Amino acid sequence: MEKSFCISFICLYMAMTIPVCNFAQASKESINKTQRSEDSIIHLFNGKNLNGWYTFLQKSGRNNDPKKVFSVTNGMIHIGGEEWGCITTNKEYKNYRLVVEFKWGGKTYAPRISNARDCGILLHSKGPDGGSQGIWMHSIECQIIEGGTGDFIVVGDSSDAFQITTTIAKEKTDDSYVYLPKGDTIKIITDRINWYARDAGWKDVIGFRGVNDIEKPMGEWNRMECIANDGELTVILNGTVVNHAFNVEPRNGRIQIQAEGAEILFRLVDLIPLKGK
Numbered sequence: 001m002e003k004s005f006c007i008s009f010i011c012l013y014m015a016m017t018i019p020v021c022n023f024a025q026a027s028k029e030s031i032n033k034t035q036r037s038e039d040s041i042i043h044l045f046n047g048k049n050l051n052g053w054y055t056f057l058q059k060s061g062r063n064n065d066p067k068k069v070f071s072v073t074n075g076m077i078h079i080g081g082e083e084w085g086c087i088t089t090n091k092e093y094k095n096y097r098l099v100v101e102f103k104w105g106g107k108t109y110a111p112r113i114s115n116a117r118d119c120g121i122l123l124h125s126k127g128p129d130g131g132s133q134g135i136w137m138h139s140i141e142c143q144i145i146e147g148g149t150g151d152f153i154v155v156g157d158s159s160d161a162f163q164i165t166t167t168i169a170k171e172k173t174d175d176s177y178v179y180l181p182k183g184d185t186i187k188i189i190t191d192r193i194n195w196y197a198r199d200a201g202w203k204d205v206i207g208f209r210g211v212n213d214i215e216k217p218m219g220e221w222n223r224m225e226c227i228a229n230d231g232e233l234t235v236i237l238n239g240t241v242v243n244h245a246f247n248v249e250p251r252n253g254r255i256q257i258q259a260e261g262a263e264i265l266f267r268l269v270d271l272i273p274l275k276g277k
Contacts (some may be wrong), residue, residue, distance in 0.1 A: 040273050041270050042270070043269075043270055045268065051234065056135075070166075080109070081109040081263060086259060091275075096228055100257075100266055101145065101224075102224070104264055106218065106263060116208050118258075120144050122255065124173065126139070126250055130273070138162055140164060140248060146218075147197065147215075150215075151194050156250075158189065158190050161249060164249075166244060168186050169184075170183075173198050177192070192204065214237050216241050223240075224236070227250070228251070
C-alpha cells in the first residue's frame with residue numbers, strides 16, 4: 001500500500017507541476033515578443049520620494065498622512081499598518097509588465113496583530129478613492145499575503161466592469177477556487193482565485209508558511225511581476241508563474257499598493273510598457 005500510494009502521489013505531483021512549467025515558458029516567450037526595449041522602463045519609484053503617487057487613508061483621506069504610514073527610508077518605500085489605505089499612481093496604465101521587489105517588516109497592527117502579514121498590488125484601479133470599503137478603488141488585486149502571494153481578488157463593484165476568467169481545479173483551497181492550467185474555465189466577478197499551490201491548510205496566522213510556498217519569509221526580498229497585456233493578467237513570483245487570468249476587465253487604470261496592518265518595504269517598482277497583441 002505504501003509503495004502504491006507513493007507512486008500515485010508522484011504522478012499527481014508531476015501532473016500539477018509540468019503544465020505550470022510549460023505555461024511559464026510559454027508566457028515568458030510571449031512576453032519577450034511584446035516587450036519594448038529596456039530604455040522604456042518607467043521607474044514608478046525613484047528611490048527618493050513618492051513623486052507620481054498620492055496617499056489615501058481610510059480615516060485621513062487623500063494626501064493626509066499624519067502617522068507617516070507611507071514614507072521613503074534608505075531608498076525604500078516603507079509602508080506601516082497603523083492605518084489602512086494605499087498609495088496610488090497619478091496616472092493610469094495599460095499593457096505593461098510591473099516588477100516589484102518587497103520584503104516584510106516585523107511590525108503588525110490591530111486588527112491584524114496576530115494575523116498573516118497582508119498587503120497587495122491593485123491593478124486597473126477605477127472610480128473614486130475609497131470606492132471599496134471606504135479604503136481602496138475598485139480594481140483587480142494581485143495579493144501579497146503570507147502563504148497566499150499571487151492570489152487574484154476582484155475588488156469590484158459586483159458588475160461585469162470588474163471581472164476575470166481563468167482555469168481552475170475541481171477542488172477548492174481555503175474555500176476558494178484554485179488556478180490550474182488547462183482546468184475548468186470559470187468567470188469570477190465577486191470572488192478570488194488562489195495561486196496554484198496554496199496550502200490547503202492555510203491559516204490566517206502571522207508567519208504562516210505553506211509546504212509549497214514560493215514566497216520567502218519575513219525579512220527576505222521577493223520579486224513579483226504582474227504582466228497585464230490586452231485582457232490577460234499573469235503573476236510571476238520569484239521566477240515561477242503562480243496565476244493567470246484572461247478576459248480581465250477593466251484593462252487599464254491606476255496602480256495602488258496597500259497598507260493593511262503589516263509593515264512592508266519596497267525597493268523596486270518598475271513598469272515596462274508592452275506593445276500588446
